[in-house]
Structures are given as structure tokens and as C-alpha cells.
Amino acid sequence: MSDITQITSEHISAHGLPASVFKDSTTYDMECDKLFAQGWASIGCAQQISKPGDILPIRIAGQSLIAMRNKNGEIGVFHNVCRHKAAPLVDEPCNKRSLVCPYHKWTFKIDGNLLSAPRYFGSENKVMSEEDKADKSLISVRFAVWWDIIFVNIDGKAEPFEDFIRPLDEQLSNYPKDDIHLTSSTDYSGEVNWKLAVDNFLDGYHVPFVHSQACTLDSVLDQQDLFLSDNIVGLHLANGASAKPAKTAKQLPHFNGLAEDKRGTQQWFGIFPNTLFFVDPCWVQTIVIKPMGATQTAETLNIYVVNEEAASEEYAAERETLNAVLNEVNQQDIELLDKLQVTRSNDIANQGHLNAAWDQVNMTFHQMWLKKMTAQANDE
Ligand SMILES: [Fe+2]
Known part of the structure; x- marks a missing residue:
């Protein structure tokens, strides 16, 4: 069914x-336009381009972009497209x-000017x-940085x-969001639709x-659903399995000044369309989902520790363990998703039954998708 207006x-x-x-x-082509170009999609994180002259190319949902840091330390986002004949x-x-x-050696400054x-x-x-030269600068893209995540709005018209x-x-107002320190950045790819x-x-x-090494069934029974807006849903565990990833002699330090009652809390969020964001008392992870085709997805997993001390040499071993555990979890998901793609995209999947106790949040993500895809389709 490519007529999405038939979906109820x-x-x-x-x-x-x-x-x-x-x-x-x-459907994928329409998503590139209606969801990714018209919305606020994430592309990477600011600490991936920490030094002047750092350049990060990103391919996402039919766009080729670059994020770069100029000599004044400011970030810019541009289309990765030469103003001559559009070579990357x-x-x-x-x-x-x-x-x-590489095509005809046109040369651009790091601020985008020819x-x-x-x-x-x-x-x-x-x-x-x-x-x-005036009309031959690189074409800039509207962007914002939040919790180190770089978000772009390609068409420039989003709220x-x-x-x-x-x-x-x-x-998240109680968390000191500027005190997070990137400790690893890993690229993954899978033969899977981005929505899965x-x-x-x-x-x-x-x-x-799937991740029994990281979490017990009992520990997720107090899961609370979070419905924050038409773009943001999440899950909340008051007594999250936060100590589990740190199977080391000492625990990574938690956020500075974090209230006592938040020190066991894990929360994670889906920010429509493609930003996945997890906040533990002692670490943060973001996953930028990059659709590459209807059944091809790349993603970047960025892991942070959450105060200066945790970023110091003293905690190098604990950071390494954290990175290993969270990447192991992500690899388990990638392997699952490659297999799920085959079955979940077959019509037989339409006979599945969502479970009211557990599936409200991901179902709400599906409802967001329908609302945005059809509301915008009807406007045309
Ligand atoms: Fe998982």
C-alpha cells in the first residue's frame, strides 16, 4: 500500500x-521531504567537530550535508554541494x-564563502x-544545537x-546539560527501514x-510512558538499571548537583523523526538515525559522561567499560533489526497485536508519523 491516506x-x-x-x-521519498526536510532532524553532535577546521559530512534522507567549525569556533551547517555543478x-x-x-577545484573557505x-x-x-563570488557561497542550512545534538531544518520553515x-x-531542567563530555562515537548500518x-x-x-546482560525484567516493571508533545515521547524508569553498565570497581560519577531522588532515574526519548536520546544519572547516549533508502539505515551512537571528573584520566577504564557495554547493546539491536526487517515489512505482520501495557509509546510514534504524513499530503 503506497497510498498512505488509506491508513487509519x-x-x-x-x-x-x-x-x-x-x-x-x-513512501520513503515522501518521508525524506515531509518528515526530514520539513522537520527538525538530527545529523550528529557538536563535539564530533570540536576543533576549528573540523568537518563532518552527513548523508541523511536524500540530503548530503556538512557540519563544520570555523576558525572562531562557531559551527555552520551547509549543503555538501559545490556551487558549480553540485559535486559533493x-x-x-x-x-x-x-x-x-574534487571535480573542478573550486575552493571554499571554512565559513562557506567561495x-x-x-x-x-x-x-x-x-x-x-x-x-x-557573492552568489557562489555554500548554501547554509538552518540548525540548532541542544544537549550537543545538531538539529537541522532543511526547508527553513519549521517552528x-x-x-x-x-x-x-x-x-530535563534539573540536569546540567552543558557538562556532558563525548567519550565515543560509533557508526552502524543495517538493512532496515529507519522507523523500525x-x-x-x-x-x-x-x-x-534482548539485552539480559544489561537489565532484568523486574527493573523495567515500573516503566512510565511520557507523552511530551506532538514530536516527543519517552519512557521513564524511577529505579532504572543504572548501575548495570558499570561493572567495574568504581561507579562513574553522576551529574553534578543531581537531586537525590533522580540518582536512580533513567529516561529515554524519541524526538521526531530520527533523534534517540537516553539520559542516565551517570551517562548520556544519543543515536542519530540516518535513513539511506527504504530498507537501508545508518546510525551514529554517541556516548557521553556527565561531569568533568568523569572525563578525566582517573575514569578512563570506567568509560571504556561503559562504551563497550552500550555498543554491545546497540549491536544486539542492529542484529535483531536486520532480521525484523524481513518479517515486519511482510503483510503477515498486519496480523500482529500491540500490547496495551507495553506498546503505547512506540504506537504513539506511529500515530505521529501518520498525522504528519497525511496532514501535509492533504495540504498539497
Ligand atoms: Fe534494544
């Missing part, structure tokens, strides 16, 4: 989104003083004027980012079974 909210409540939307390429400028993360297009283009006037050997994120900002990766992250029910 009742079907989603009972069974989730129909199987076809997890493999249909017409950068393929790999790198540190450079300028960007040279520096030079070889023999621009052909046989007439003269230098480009500022006026010649102000502050309004978009406010409900979650308020939910989001759905799985919002599925607290699977955690004790």
Missing part, C-alpha cells in the same frame, strides 16, 4: 503502521583550512571579484527550535530479553 489511526492502535510502509520506496565536496570526516571540490575557482574566465586570465524542544527541555530502529528504541519491553 485504528489500525495503528491495534497493529502499528501497516507492513508496506517499512519497505515502500514511494567532502566524503569523510576531516580537518581542513578550506574545502576543494575563495577561488581555477581559470574561472577561461583564456581571459583575470581574478574573480567579490561580486563574482522555532526552542518551541519544538521546550517540553523536553522542561522535563526508532520503534525498537522506544520499546522498553524487549530490553530485559
Whole structure:
């Protein structure tokens, strides 16, 4: 079924989104436009480009972008597209003083302005004027950084980012969000539709079974659902299994000034469409989901410790353990998702039954999807 207007909210409540939307390429093309280009999608994190000249290329939902830090330390996000014949400028993360297009060597400064283009006037050997260059800068992209996550709004018309994120900002107002320190960044990819990766992250029910090394069934029984806005849902464990990943001699220090009653709390969130965000008292992880096609998804898992002391040499072994445990958990999900893609995108999946006790949050993500895809389709 590529006609998404036929999907009903009742079907989603009972069974989730129909199987076809997890493999249909017409639906995928529409998602690239309606959800990713028109929404606030994450692309990476600011500490991945910590030094002036750091450049991070990102491919996501049909877009090729670059995030880079200029010599003043400011971040910019641009289309990774030369202003001559649209060749991509950068393929790999790198540190450079300028960007040279591999096609015809047009050269751009790290702030996006065109520096030079070889023999621009052909046989007439003269230098480009500022006026010649003025309309040939890299095309900038609207962005915001929040909890170190870089969000972009490609079409420039989404609601102000502050309004978009406010409900979650308020939910986390007790946490010192500027004191987080990136400790690892790992890329993954899978033969899976991007929505299954989001759905799985919002599925607290699977955690004790797929990740039994990290969590017990008892520990997830106090799971509370969080419905924060039309874009943000989450899960809350008052007595989360927060000590589990740190199977080391000493525990990583928790957020500075965190209230006593929050020191066992784990919360994790899906920020529509593609940002997965987990806050433990002692660590934070973000997963940026990058759709590459209807059945191809890349993702980047970024892990942070949450105060200066935890980022010091004294805790190097504990950080290593944390990174190993969280990456092991993610690898278990990736292997599961590759298999789930085959069955969940087959029509037989439409006979599945969501479970009222456990599936409200991921079902709400499916309802968000339907609302945004159809409301915007009807506007055309
Ligand atoms: Fe999982």
C-alpha cells in the first residue's frame, strides 16, 4: 500500500503502521521531504567537530550535508554541494583550512564563502571579484544545537527550535546539560527501514530479553510512558538499571548537583523523526538515525559522561567499560533489526497485536508519523 491516506489511526492502535510502509520506496521519498526536510532532524553532535577546521559530512534522507567549525569556533551547517555543478565536496570526516571540490577545484573557505575557482574566465586570465563570488557561497542550512545534538531544518520553515524542544527541555531542567563530555562515537548500518530502529528504541519491553546482560525484567516493571508533545515521547524508569553498565570497581560519577531522588532515574526519548536520546544519572547516549533508502539505515551512537571528573584520566577504564557495554547493546539491536526487517515489512505482520501495557509509546510514534504524513499530503 503506497497510498498512505488509506491508513487509519485504528489500525495503528491495534497493529502499528501497516507492513508496506517499512519497505515502500514511494513512501520513503515522501518521508525524506515531509518528515526530514520539513522537520527538525538530527545529523550528529557538536563535539564530533570540536576543533576549528573540523568537518563532518552527513548523508541523511536524500540530503548530503556538512557540519563544520570555523576558525572562531562557531559551527555552520551547509549543503555538501559545490556551487558549480553540485559535486559533493567532502566524503569523510576531516580537518581542513578550506574545502576543494574534487571535480573542478573550486575552493571554499571554512565559513562557506567561495575563495577561488581555477581559470574561472577561461583564456581571459583575470581574478574573480567579490561580486563574482557573492552568489557562489555554500548554501547554509538552518540548525540548532541542544544537549550537543545538531538539529537541522532543511526547508527553513519549521517552528522555532526552542518551541519544538521546550517540553523536553522542561522535563530535563534539573540536569546540567552543558557538562556532558563525548567519550565515543560509533557508526552502524543495517538493512532496515529507519522507523523500525526508532520503534525498537522506544520499546522498553524487549530490553530485559534482548539485552539480559544489561537489565532484568523486574527493573523495567515500573516503566512510565511520557507523552511530551506532538514530536516527543519517552519512557521513564524511577529505579532504572543504572548501575548495570558499570561493572567495574568504581561507579562513574553522576551529574553534578543531581537531586537525590533522580540518582536512580533513567529516561529515554524519541524526538521526531530520527533523534534517540537516553539520559542516565551517570551517562548520556544519543543515536542519530540516518535513513539511506527504504530498507537501508545508518546510525551514529554517541556516548557521553556527565561531569568533568568523569572525563578525566582517573575514569578512563570506567568509560571504556561503559562504551563497550552500550555498543554491545546497540549491536544486539542492529542484529535483531536486520532480521525484523524481513518479517515486519511482510503483510503477515498486519496480523500482529500491540500490547496495551507495553506498546503505547512506540504506537504513539506511529500515530505521529501518520498525522504528519497525511496532514501535509492533504495540504498539497
Ligand atoms: Fe534494544
